[in-house]
Structure formats: C-alpha cells, structure tokens
Amino acid sequence: MVRTRCCGWRSSGAGFGGIAAAVRLKQAGIAFTVFERSDDLGGVWNENTYPGVEVDNFAHWYSFSFRTYDWSRTHAGQQELKEYLNDTVDKFGVREHFRFGSAVERVEWTRTRSGTTCTSRTDRQNRSNS
Ligand SMILES: Cc1cc2nc3c(=O)[nH]c(=O)nc-3n(C[C@H](O)[C@H](O)[C@H](O)COP(=O)(O)OP(=O)(O)OC[C@H]3O[C@@H](n4cnc5c(N)ncnc54)[C@H](O)[C@@H]3O)c2cc1C
Numbered sequence: 001m002v003r004t005r006c007c008g009w010r011s012s013g014a015g016f017g018g019i020a021a022a023v024r025l026k027q028a029g030i031a032f033t034v035f036e037r038s039d040d041l042g043g044v045w046n047e048n049t050y051p052g053v054e055v056d057n058f059a060h061w062y063s064f065s066f067r068t069y070d071w072s073r074t075h076a077g078q079q080e081l082k083e084y085l086n087d088t089v090d091k092f093g094v095r096e097h098f099r100f101g102s103a104v105e106r107v108e109w110t111r112t113r114s115g116t117t118c119t120s121r122t123d124r125q126n127r128s129n130s
Pocket of ligand 1: 012014016017018037038043044048053054055056058062102103104105
C-alpha cells in the first residue's frame with residue numbers, strides 16, 4: 001500500500017476514457033497522473049483477446065475526436081484498437097503520465113492541505129507512486 005500526496009488531476013484506467021482524459025489534460029496544461037492496475041494500456045482491449053473480438057459500432061464512430069484514423073476494417077479488431085491506443089499515447093506524448101501496476105484504492109481530498117492523497121496498491125515490489 002502506498003499513500004501519495006498529489007497535486008493536479010488523477011484518473012484511473014488506461015482505456016479509451018483515461019487516454020482521452022490524459023490527452024485533453026495535457027493540452028490544457030494541467031498536471032495529472034493516470035493510475036492503471038494492469039501492466040498495459042487498452043482497458044477492455046487489453047483484457048479481451050479472444051478470437052474475433054471487435055467493436056460493435058463502425059470503427060470511425062469509435063475514434064477519438066482529436067484523432068481520426070484510417071481503419072483497415074469497418075469493425076476494427078482488438079489488435080488494431082490496441083495499436084491505435086498505443087499510437088495515440090505516443091503521438092500526444094502522454095505515456096510518461098501513466099503508472100501501470102497501480103490499483104487505486106482510495107482518493108481523499110484534504111481541504112486544509114489543498115491537495116489530495118491517493119492510496120494505491122502496487123502489484124510490483126519497489127514501485128514508487130510519488
Ligand atoms: C467486445 C467489446 C466491444 C465493444 N464495442 C463497443 C462499441 O462498438 N461501441 C462502444 O461505444 N463501446 C463498445 N464497447 C464498450 C467499451 O467498454 C467502451 O467503449 C470503452 O472502451 C470503455 O473505455 P473505458 O476507458 O471507459 O473503460 P475500460 O476500457 O474498461 O478501461 C478501464 C481501465 O481502468 C482500469 N481500472 C479500473 N479500476 C481501477 C482502479 N481502481 N485502479 C486503477 N485502474 C483501474 C482497468 O484495469 C482498465 O484498464 C465494447 C466492449 C467490448 C468488450
């Protein structure tokens with residue numbers, strides 16, 4: 001268990017939602033950290049790898065507004081979706097803000113100290129969440 005006092009935004013999850021938040025927070029010049037309990041990004045597209053897994057909607061509807069993409073199929077598969085997310089994280093320079101192997105257990109706003117304390121459980125030894 002690691003307790004960290006942080007300034008700025010924090011978000012949990014490195015799926016579509018967390019990646020979109022990361023890009024927009026960076027563009028807005030706001031300090032942030034994204035905690036992700038697994039060891040890789042992608043969210044559902046990291047977890048679901050069974051044969052034939054793909055989006056239900058047209059892939060071009062399922063793209064970030066800030067990053068259109070020339071999908072190879074109308075309904076993109078898991079591997080291409082995960083590549084898209086990895087490319088997006090690198091293209092927008094936000095990878096360094098992600099803390100993998102860090103499951104958030106509690107986030108506490110402390111008014112007197114004007115900050116928040118984020119408690120996370122690390123899955124790896126010797127990982128620092130400061
Ligand atoms: C096969 C399939 C097809 C789909 N097709 C569509 C579609 O066509 N259109 C559509 O709109 N949606 C579709 N979805 C739904 C999909 O879940 C969402 O579109 C979207 O990818 C969800 O993104 P997310 O970032 O909100 O959540 P997720 O992708 O679930 O990411 C959440 C992340 O948060 C992490 N996390 C959770 N709790 C913690 C914690 N306490 N601490 C740290 N990390 C944490 C998880 O490990 C995960 O990586 C589909 C889903 C599946 C599985």
